[in-house]
Amino acid sequence: MDKVVGSAAEAVADVRDGASLAVGGFGLSGVPDVLLRAVHDAGVGGLGVVSNNCGALDRGLAVLLAAGRVARVTGSYIGANKEFARRYLAGEVEVELIPQGTLAERLRAGGAGIPAFYTPAGVGTQVADGGLPWRYDGAGGVAVASPPKEVREFDGRPHVLERGIRTDFGLVRAAKGDRHGNLVFAKSARNFNPLVAMAGRITVAEVEELVEPGAIDPDQVHLPGVFVQRVVALTPEQAADKQIERRTVAVPGTAGRERR
Template structure:
């Protein structure tokens, strides 16, 4: 089955207002920039987004925030996006903070049909007990908090029950894909893209290279095509999240 779609706009055309999206990437590494841009141009709103973090100001998922296209975020990190933090603290969006490993496993579990799982992460803390602010009002007052989660003891240790996440659509960036949707990621860009892809009822992959079936080494495939529904050519745009430089060391020579 050829899963290649003509353009990012065509690939995301049926994402409607109010959809639950899972989006790959970590900071600006492995982010499906073209699919997010197409979503921004389509003007889709009232979105719930599951992601490690919400990009940075003006890039990645950050381009959806100024127009208030995102109403709820399930994520593990806020820090690199000032607009994201501002909207959360001013009551303009809801935030469900989730430990990083837990959110990855919630996505993976959704993809393999596991409705929930027990983890030690967060047991004995507000993650399990509830009370984490999820929404403020315009005056900066907490108006909604997380609720308590079921816990259970195994071999004398307390664990907390976390529910799986099944997203309506998953947006993913890949290094290579074949026309059947088999995927290869490049180094750290693999990050959250694998569990994100597994979670989607419909998974859309933008790939830097699209090859014919049989061209990928079966042992090199990170994600089999069974999880992928659409593939689109990526512009391969690369963005540096934090550019850090240092003075070039002075060169010394002894001469002849």
Template structure:
């Protein structure tokens, strides 16, 4: 078997050229291949097309590439937490292909399985299937590129839209454990898009929190077989961020202001910013 371990994240991404397409794992801030993204940023790679559930946040994940104008086009399903993303999209600097989340997952899975296209109900009767969804604006706010209509067929009296699969040039994923042969195990919700990105890409690079020797992983617990992975590197960043933290009030803080009748109002949970949630 081939030892797929490389010495550093910089070495792992060094052949990713300008203009490459990337499938990048993660959901929100969970399971993001931060070490690989940082190495790509330091390398100066630009004009990228990314396929990811979201495009990071303003200062983390894919957001650092976006901030410097390194991403030309992105295929994503959720983009609501990145102000710079919104600015670039609305000002005509970024092309955005909004895709239903389940459809995006299946486009990647189908690509990895060698299926060129599939039919789904998601998006039928909307701009997803009928076309006209703005993908890029010009500097004056006019639609410069709009989505094209897609084929719709009827099966068992229900309409389905044809979606093509995705096979990006490179895949960047983050795993909990991996061995030298490229077998990967993901932890908890990092199972999100990571296994799908790993199987869809032509060349997959995995950063792992723990590198083990072949045979140490239980075969029944392997999520992504090594056949889908070309390079493995030990992750250099251990930082794990929480996108939105919500904490419960302590028992001594559960009473709110007093009403005119003398009763108290119970407040909801507070966020990390100290803002209280809606009362019950």
């Protein structure tokens, strides 16, 4: 039952070229930076990644992307990562952009063993009709476009069929975890991490605080340990190493007033 491994390198040692990774995080919140750097240091490439975004600044998946290790991204947001946008438009990486809620449900469905589901999101757009650029040819043309999806009517309203997502590995970060893999996430880090953990066939969690089994109130567990195969305890320095993606402050004396 003790799922703790000695290091991040050990935890991702079986990630191979061409592996698929579901990666938790929302912006820079809850991103498994230590595990992703261990994947980078292992030298693997040709990776297919599923994540809300592909990292920002020099954090998270941005490290793998900048090194040319990512072949395909399934996500819902490109903004705030100029290198991601450049590689996409240059035809260096294939990108499947899908609505954010659909992405969350595709991960949850995959983890729950549901192969597909219908949703109204995307009906009447290229999400359903096909033609979204998955890969550019580097000269402004589209090399690979998304195929059309099945649309079916329920209660007089059209819905598009979406497939559940399963990946070889799920990489997540939790504020607290025990040796059995039960996890607690902090605030917006809870947005995608539990779903990513469910979608991975092998899920690895880096935890800021490792506690003994029984120390977490069962009612406070956000993700049960059945979804987690490996746990990596972060050092205090690693746990405290967090950045703010966009710092916004108020001008003195203007708080609560409209700025003109």
